[in-house]
Amino acid sequence: MAHAIDIAHDDQPATGIKRWLFATNHKDIGTMYLVFSLIMFFVGGTMAMIIRAELFEPGLQFVDPGFFNEMTTMHALVMIFGAVMPAFVGLANWMIPLQLGAPDMALPRMNNFSFWILPFAFTLLLSTLFVPGGAPAGGWTMYPPLSLQFGDSFPMMIFAIHLMGISSIMGAINVIVTILNMRAPGMPLLKMPLFCWSWLITAYLLIAVMPVLAGVVTMLLTDHFFKTSFFNAAGGGDPLMFEHIFWFFGHPEVYIMILPAFGVISEIIPTFSRKPLFGATSMIYAIASIAFLSFIVWGHHMFADGMPLAAQMFFMMSTMLIAVPTGVKVFNWTATMWRGSLSFEPPMLFAIGFLFMFTIGGFSGVMLALVPADYQYNQSYFVVAHFHYVLVPGAVFAIMGAVYYWLPKWTGNMYSMTLAKTHFWLSTIFVNVLFFPQHFLGLAGMPRRIPDYAVQFTDWNMVSSIGAFGFGLSQILFAIAIIQCVRGGQKATAKVWGGATPTGLEWTIPSPAPYHSFTTAPEIH
Amino acid sequence: MAQSHAPNADQYYIPHGSPWPIYGSVTLFTVMSGAIATLNSWLPAWSLLPGFAMLAGLFIFWFGTVIRESEAGMYNMAVDRSFRMGMMWFIFSEVMFFAAFFGALFYARDLVMPWLSGDGTKLLTNTLLWGNYHGGWPTNGPMALGPRADGTYETVPAIGLPAINTAILLTSGVTITIAHHALLRGHRRRLAVFLAATFLLGFTFVALQATEYHEAYTKLGLQLGTGIYGSTFFMLTGFHGLHVTVGAIMLFVIWLRVLKGHFTPQRHFAFEAVAWYWHFVDVVWLGLFIFVYWL
Amino acid sequence: MNVNRLTAIDDKPGRPRGLKLASIAIAIVGAIAAARSASANTSNGINLPRGVTVLSRDIYSLHMLVFWICVGIAVVVFGTMIVAMVKFRHSQGAIPDTTMVHSTKVEIVWTIIPVVILIVMAVPAALSILKIEDTRNSDLSIRVTGYQWKWQYQYMDAAAGINYFSTLSASSNFARQLHSGIDPRTVPHYLLSVDHPLVIPSGVKVRLLLTSADVIHAWWVPDFGMKRDAIPGFINEMWIKVLPGKEGVYRGQCAALCGRDHGFMPIVVDVKTPADFKKWVEDQKAALKQAQAAPAAPAAAASAPPRTAATLPLTAKL
Ligand code: HEA
């Protein structure tokens, strides 16, 4: 067959700013996503530090209550849409073509488009901090009628969300099309690496729910500016209707943040257990069931909000069911380690941290799913503890593990193992100091989203804040490790993890991965 | 650089650098900024113009590039398949967008309205807050929101313009299918005629809907602010109308391309994409006709 | 009042023994955290309060049941992981068993077992919901309206006519200002005290009819085990029945983000014995009559109550 003889002359990246602005190369775009996400993680984290500083002691020390609410809202929006989601898209960009043996993403120009929308979206969102009336302050859930009270920031937030939605949908379409259309010949779907599988399903979720978010914030917009009555009982609407539509998006959204993490963990654990993933096929079915169930559980965010009895029963049962496929995943990972030959390089450490702490977050999730108990837990710090356990030592740890896993492949250099391990241990210790006491606070009766609290909550808030500062500072090590690695270091081999036998086509190409890989589809046996 | 790839059907075409995505991002940002400035009354409505001008440019430049590349034969069948899949998933996302509004419609009709009327466990909502309001669908709510002082309004009867519009869209669905068959068989003239008929029907639909809106606003007391009925009515039909307009413009562009001799019986992704889109718009209309106008 | 029925509730058969153990374990951990269980609630500072109502006790038992189930699963799952990490180390020369790729049998087992466990949790939960949602046959109804940022209590039934607002107490409000210079620790019940508490009788099924005048609020007193949103345009119902002998003052907070001062709209409930409550109602009504007789304002219980704080003399600050 005639092969790509003519491609050699532009195998070099364009130079200067054009390389990034006009990028069509999946690796360049992946890099931009990851860098963007790291910046946003620091921005959102700084907001969290402001929250934790104010909550260190009872009484208002630093910020006005209104500004505190702005911080809570922006922290969540930045972390979810700016840090975690783009990080996974970045990983998808880098790794999916490499794992599939594809020359690039299927729609390279659109790929660049979906990235470059994000900086603009966040410029819009973050600039609300400087407009009259301040940033949105109604929580990331934006429930009306409260959100209808925002000032000039209101349409800015809505349009920023529209932009993020457009970006996500295009990114997701690209992922799906790449996976369905660009696999190397001889790679059936069921033989595809788990990371690709998790992303295939995530992308499906994204396309299904981001438009719903767009729809519901559009209703919010018209309620505010054009006299519609979607969320106004006087006109025959219902504020709860917003919650229903929002959570129809919102619940799948939280799985959008965890399914790719599952994919990452399913790559790392076999590698460092030197043993194939246990029950790979059932892992795929588990992800698919979680995705399916995620569409029918949204009501669990609204148990205390006044839903009909039958709805409460239904949402309780369906939510609890999610524990089953998730359990299958946890058990399969454990079985993968069982009778393996384990070594504890940084990616593995993060994966093991994930296993433990995500499961803890999952347990509190099941507790929240029980309607009567949720009447107590709802809107308390117990919920905050729950979702930070699944998001921080869950999703974020998985992202960090993925970065430590593939960084040598991207840069061609090994990073400092000592630094990375220190980063892991400090993060793990502090993240527990940070979030575990929040369970206590919530159970003892501390509501979330408050800038100041009754004095009996002081001790655990102090502990939590100390954990927060420790965790925040530890993240500087992460940045250092990455920067060092980009700048140089011990050369990595193609297989990177040496004796460990990672599967996946990414390990068949040299490290660093050449600018164009798999211009000719590899043969799969 | 482009021609170095040109005849290589073996190679999945990867463009090497393109200015349009970043231009597109700036465009979207400009559109949104214009909308924000207008809504917040920072600037008059002309602030929307730069964005829309840039948006028109975006389509012309970006699609222009793609069309050129396509005509130069740079896309192999795999690229074609990517485009098709991309379009299908895009349409799926559109379906979900409409689903949100249909969801709102059903929720308001089948749950909120009975609750406000004191159904089931919500008896006290009715007696304590809404003074024995008894809603039926359509409703503009217990406070009878709307432009008229007495709170009344009329609805657009299904038999009338909406029925005619249904006929128009269904016919256009047929004409585009005929056009597609003509394309497959290489009957270029028939293709052009039926394609023209399709977009003309589309524009007629939009015109009729504009008349209907005018009627509703001036005579029927039915506006966006006419309670939940007005909200769902105008948001659903409005977004649909917007899609018809966009679809008709796309059909028009495709028609121009047909006149220029583009598309072959084997390769005509753009044509098919627009046809799918048109059918999607058609199906949404059926839903609207049934649930918004008729039932 | 039907006192017999009330005592019957308190005499309900004892709680399962596991729960005692649970509370002991929790208490031990709690001891490390020292005693911060201010009188404001019955929580030991790290766990749910057992509370003082019929429902709160049910909820507490459910909570402890699930908690211990989760601890049990955690011990098994984490235990296995830890054993794996200790036993199968590369550095100890462990040889991986690469043939171990799947086993339908174990996979079925670890699908079924969680299902069974979930059913064990779901059954009591479902029964409990049925009870919670049954707001019928209440003895007293009170309409509770949320405002940014205060609560309005309008009594119905036998106490109809009593109607007042409840806002953050002046001392807390003073101390909570940015740079107030006041140490919150010196303010009694900082952020958990109000000018006029809600007063309810113990031993009686009290039904709250929650709604809001502006944005969504939520009414939550942890000791009553219940929380419910107050939504503009709709009435949400919930009921509480404080166990006899548990009279006293209970505190909670608005639990739905409702704007700038969301953190500053506490809820205080003064639970009185039925006899004391009756007396309180009579006092209020007498005062109300007096106020009406005075030439000033017309009836306070009009459909649109004044936005200003209560015009009625009320119980002392709490
Ligand atoms: C990555 C994100 C993520 C993930 C994965 C989850 C996972 C789960 N979540 Fe969570 N959740 C959030 C993010 C997430 N959540 C966020 C952000 C919120 C708050 C939003 C807001 O209000 O701002 C929230 C809130 C939230 C609520 C609403 C609480 C309230 O506001 O009152 C509920 C209630 O049911 C819930 C339940 C669950 C359940 C049952 C799971 C399950 O998927 C967990 C399943 C996992 C396990 C159970 C562990 C492993 C399983 C085993 C070892 C098997 C055996 C176990 C058993 C048999 C129990 N979550």
Ligand code: HEA
């Ligand atoms: C993926 C999502 C994500 C992530 C990663 C995080 C990460 C963190 N979150 Fe966040 N959080 C949410 C999602 C997330 N959160 C959501 C959805 C809400 C609900 C919002 C709502 O109620 O609407 C919320 C709410 C929330 C609250 C409750 C606010 C309230 O109810 O009023 C708190 C309070 O402690 C908190 C804390 C933190 C902390 C300390 C971190 C830390 O992990 C952050 C650590 C990172 C850094 C600190 C940045 C890196 C380091 C530096 C910048 C160096 C400098 C460091 C120092 C100065 C110490 N978060």
Ligand code: CUA
């Ligand atoms: Cu009222 Cu929060």
Ligand SMILES: [Cu+2]
């Ligand atoms: Cu959820």
